[in-house]
Amino acid sequence: xxxxxxxxxxxxxxxxxxxxxxxxxxxxxxxxxxxxxxxxxxxxxxxxxxxxxxxxxxxxxxxxxxxxxxxxxxxxxxxxxxxxxxxxxxxxxxxxxxxxxxxxxxxxxxxxxxxxxxxxxxxxxxxxxxxxxxxxxxxxxxxxxxxxxxxxxxxxxxxxxxxxxxxxxxxxxxxxxxxxxxxxxxxxxxxxxxxxxxxxxxxxxxxxxxxxxxxxxxxxxxxxxxxxxxxxxxxxxxxxxxxxxxxxxxxxxxxxxxxxxxxxxxxxxxxxxxxxxxxxxxxxxxxxxxxxxxxxxxxxxxxxxxxxxxxxxxxxxxxxxxxxxxxxxxxxxxxxxxxxxxxxxxxxxxxxxxxxxxxxxxxxxxxxxxxxxxxxxxxxxxxxxxxxxxxxxxxxxxxxxxxxxxxxxxxxxxxxxxxxxxxxxxxxxxxxxxxxxx
Numbered sequence: 001x002x003x004x005x006x007x008x009x010x011x012x013x014x015x016x017x018x019x020x021x022x023x024x025x026x027x028x029x030x031x032x033x034x035x036x037x038x039x040x041x042x043x044x045x046x047x048x049x050x051x052x053x054x055x056x057x058x059x060x061x062x063x064x065x066x067x068x069x070x071x072x073x074x075x076x077x078x079x080x081x082x083x084x085x086x087x088x089x090x091x092x093x094x095x096x097x098x099x100x101x102x103x104x105x106x107x108x109x110x111x112x113x114x115x116x117x118x119x120x121x122x123x124x125x126x127x128x129x130x131x132x133x134x135x136x137x138x139x140x141x142x143x144x145x146x147x148x149x150x151x152x153x154x155x156x157x158x159x160x161x162x163x164x165x166x167x168x169x170x171x172x173x174x175x176x177x178x179x180x181x182x183x184x185x186x187x188x189x190x191x192x193x194x195x196x197x198x199x200x201x202x203x204x205x206x207x208x209x210x211x212x213x214x215x216x217x218x219x220x221x222x223x224x225x226x227x228x229x230x231x232x233x234x235x236x237x238x239x240x241x242x243x244x245x246x247x248x249x250x251x252x253x254x255x256x257x258x259x260x261x262x263x264x265x266x267x268x269x270x271x272x273x274x275x276x277x278x279x280x281x282x283x284x285x286x287x288x289x290x291x292x293x294x295x296x297x298x299x300x301x302x303x304x305x306x307x308x309x310x311x312x313x314x315x316x317x318x319x320x321x322x323x324x325x326x327x328x329x330x331x332x333x334x335x336x337x338x339x340x341x342x343x344x345x346x347x348x349x350x351x352x353x354x355x356x357x358x359x360x361x362x363x364x365x366x367x368x369x370x371x372x373x374x375x376x377x378x379x380x381x382x383x384x385x386x387x388x389x390x391x392x393x394x395x396x397x398x399x400x401x402x403x404x405x406x407x408x409x410x411x412x413x414x415x416x417x418x419x420x421x422x423x424x425x426x427x428x429x430x431x432x433x434x435x436x437x438x
Contacts, residue, residue, distance in 0.1 A: 024102060024124040024131055024159055033417070035072035036101050036159065038065060041083040042076070043106035043118070053116060053141065054108035057148040061104065064152035064166045067192070068393075069418030071159075074100050086119065095125045102131070104155060115140055118147050122155050132158045145194060146437070153436075165388040166191060169434040170395065171209040171218055174198065175407055175427035182427075186220060188235070191388075191433070193409075193424035199238055208253060208384075208430050212260045215434040219243070219254040219263060228252045230265055232280075244283060253296045257324070258304040264288070264324075266296040275309060277324070288326035297341050300324065301368075302348040308332075308368075310340045319353060321368065332370035341384050344368075347391035350414070354383040354396075363396050365414055376416040380405075386433045395422070397429040 024036075040062045045051035065071040080094040086107035095103050106120035119136040123129070135154060137147045146167060153164035174187040174196075183202035186209055189195055199218070200206055207228075209220040218233045222240075230251045233240040243251065243263065250268040257264065257277075264277045275288040275295045289295045293313035300307055301324075308321045314331065317338040322329035333339040337357025344351055348368075355362040355375065361382045366373040381399035388394070388411075395411045398421075407429040409422040422428075 024127065025161060033070060035066075035070060037072045037074050037099055038102040038104060039074045039079065039095055039098070039100040040065075040104040041079065043108050043120070044083060044086050046086070046107050046109040049110035050108040050116065053110065053144050054106075057108060057118060057144055057151070058106070060145060060148035061106075061152050061155070063192070064149060065155060067420070068156070069413060069420075071102075074098055086121075090123055092123075092125055092128045095123075100125050102155075102159060104151075106151065110141065116144060116147070118144075118151065120151050120154075122158060145190060149190070162392060163390040163436075165390045165393065165433075165436065167437050168389050169215070169437065170386075170409075171199075171211060171432050171434070172409065172428050173206060173209065173430040175429060176202065179403060179405060184429075186218070186233075187428075189424065193422045196424065199233065199235070200240075208432075210255050210432050211434045212256045213258055213435060214260055215437065217256075217260075218432075219256060221252045221254070230254045230263070232263075244278065244285070253298065255299055257300050258302055264298045264300065264307060266298070275307070275326075286326070288322070288324075289329070299343045299351075301344050302346055308342040308344055308351050310342060317356075319351065319370075332366070332368065333373075334370060335373055343385055343387060345387055345391045346389060350391070352385035352387060352394050354385065363394060363412065365394075374416065376412050376414070377410075377419060382410075384430055386431050388433055389436045395431045395433060397431065399429075 042058045043054040045054040062073045066073045078098045081091045083105050103123040103125050109117045117138045121134040122131045124131045137150055139147055149166040152166045156164045168191045169188055170191055171188045173184050175182050175184050177183045184205050185202045186199040186206050188197050205223040207221040209218050216235055221228050222231045228250045230243040231240045232243050252266050254263050254265040262277050262279055266273050267276045273294045275298050276285050278285045291313050293311055295311045298307045298309040305324055306321055307324050310317050311320050317340045318331055319333040319339045319342050320329035320331050337355050339353050339355050341354045342351050350365045352365050355364050360378050362375040363377045363382050363385050364375040379398055380401045383397055385394045385396045393411050397407050398410045399407045406427040409428045409431050412419045
């Protein structure tokens, strides 16, 4: 059975195994989840040149799984037996004795032309059987982190039954300098904070980057001219152009449509801010709202039929939903406080938002009809949520108070569990999660 993964020259070979009669499965709900204990012995290096990469891949896979809060890694010091050969029979009794419910084994081979081949198997320890097929990935040695994330994605999906999110990237605003004179530039990184690359310099303020559905382009707001203007960047060439020349008008808060062919954004004219859409192929613009209030932060539903946005038409910031072609909007937020920066979930069932109430900021979620509002965080300043590709995790900016305070990226599960800082150097804000990489 041959499976092909088209990205960085990856290819996957599915090795047939007998499936367990009652496979291991982790149910994800809003209740308390006891992390599933797993063991991940260091992947076997099948030749001397693969030892260092094998260890690094194992560490990334274990960190991916443990970082979800749904899995707990059993330390190697507890192992009764090791794995010295990828093809050796599994000593299930030894893994049961240390209460491992899942076992990940793997092997890495380095080739003379600078490539690596990585294979892995996942075992349901208490069923004494493999869980799904074994897979093999290949790529350049510089792609080892992506390969590790792909292994993690497979393990996560098999055990939880949900789509994964590890092999993805985040674009964000990297910040430096004192709080009152902060320098900002666009940067991109792996979802876990590794492999940071800068896309712009710090000569001008940049805000609110947003990925295209294919993950190959970025929309953002630039103050290069001293006036906020939307720019469109091609990631591969790191070249950017203005979205439109609208002399005298501020444009900001852009977002792609799900098909990538349309951009919705805010445009200020004559002291009033409304939502507009633009077809990228023709430059044709359509005004979507026309009200004496501020309409901003639009976000499409996954099917492209509706837009959620924030507006102060009721007297303070609230959330509204309308047709993607415009028309009368419907208010969906009715709790205490102010609501902003709404983002539609990739699953289509929820909207994430920023809420300000009683001197505190929160990241929250609600159903698209405004029901079942749930606040996930609370702090001095939490804002700007963005969804993981599978709609399970939200990343956002947390700002600390005081002259020495700064911005940092955090993530949280949609249940409110597993709040954690993204490990990275320096201050960062305005994250936007990419789709899964191809």
